[in-house]
Amino acid sequence: MAQLKPFRGDYYLWEYVPSLAAAVIFAILFLGATAFHFWKLWKTRARFCIAFALGGLFEVIGYIARAAAHNDTSDLISFSMQNVFILLGPILFAASVYMTLGRIIRTAHGEHHSLVPVRWLTKAFVMGDVLSFLVQGSAAGLMASGSNAEMGKNIVIAGLVIQLIVFGFFIVTSAVFEVRMDRRPTGHGVVDELWRRPLHTLYVVSALIMARSVFRVIEYAMGNKGYLLSNEWTLYVFDSLLMWAVMVIWGIWHPGTLQGVGKRGCERLELRSTGSM
Incomplete structure (x- = not known):
């Protein structure tokens, strides 16, 4: 039977024995979603979605490492791997989200x-x-050491706050664009409507990633002995489940048709939309 073991002396990496079943379930869920996204990437050739697919791969690796930690909670490698990859995966999701907005604006001829x-x-x-990626990535390893754990926690919080600020401004930028487009449409026929669904998908995905980041900030601010880091269910509800939902939503309403931007890209989109009517 798995037991909670100290890493060194009386210092514990974990506050609980991580659930093997939960880790395996989410590793499988993320593996399925990631495979689908790599297939969509191959089908659409939407290179701006590469980061998103890699984010899914990060999640898979993170939960596999978490499953491995179930039988040895004193193992530094598995602890560090699950901590780093699960923490950084959503940042790669965000990178593709950011790159999509520019393509939406160009598709709508709404640069102004x-x-x-x-x-x-x-x-x-x-x-x-x-x-945000570099800050959080550099700090995640420090959290595994007893002497630098507090410093690592504070740096991770700083990286998450950077992500929240950037995401907040991103949502404002997206909303302002939509309001201006509604007030003064660009008048390019069917193209005027092709940008709206991907933009609304960005809103939903951004809100989920922001909610997860807020949870992580609170989690680390409360410390290792706080309720959130001491109870495993909170990670799966406020991080794992939300990020899997992000992958599902992005997969269903995939922005791959936006890879052709500019005049030629819009012509292809118009033809595609007309041909499907």
Whole structure:
């Protein structure tokens, strides 16, 4: 029977014995979703969704490592791997979300409605995402050591706050674009409606990732002895389930048709939409 073991002396990596069943279930769920996204990536050639598919791969690796930790809670490698990969996976989801907005705006011929110049839009948000990735990635390993665990926790919180700020501004930018488009449509026929569903998908996915990030900030702020880090069910409800929902929603309403942007891309979209009527 699995037991909670100290990593060194009286320092424990875990506050509980991680559930093997829960880890295996979510590893399978994320594996299925990730395989589907790689298939969509191959089918649509939407390279801006590569980061999203890789985020799913991060989740799979994270939950496999979590399952491995069930039988040895003193193992530093499995603890660090599940911590790093589950923490960083959603940042890769966010990267594809950011890159999609620019394509939506170009598809709608709505560059003049964008709060941020389109030529800087993707770069600005992805750079913020990369910064959050680097900050959280550099700190996740520190959390495994007793002496630097507190520093690592604070750095992770800083990375999550960066992600929340960037996401907040991203949602504002998206909403402003939609309001301006409603007030002054660009008048390009069927293209005027092709951007709306992907934009609403961005809202839903962004809200789920933000909710997960808020949970993580509160979780780390409460500390290792806090309720959230001491009770495993909270991770699966407020992180695992939300991120799997993100993958399902993105897969059902996949923005792969937006990979052809600009005039030629819009012509293809118009023809595709007309041909399906």
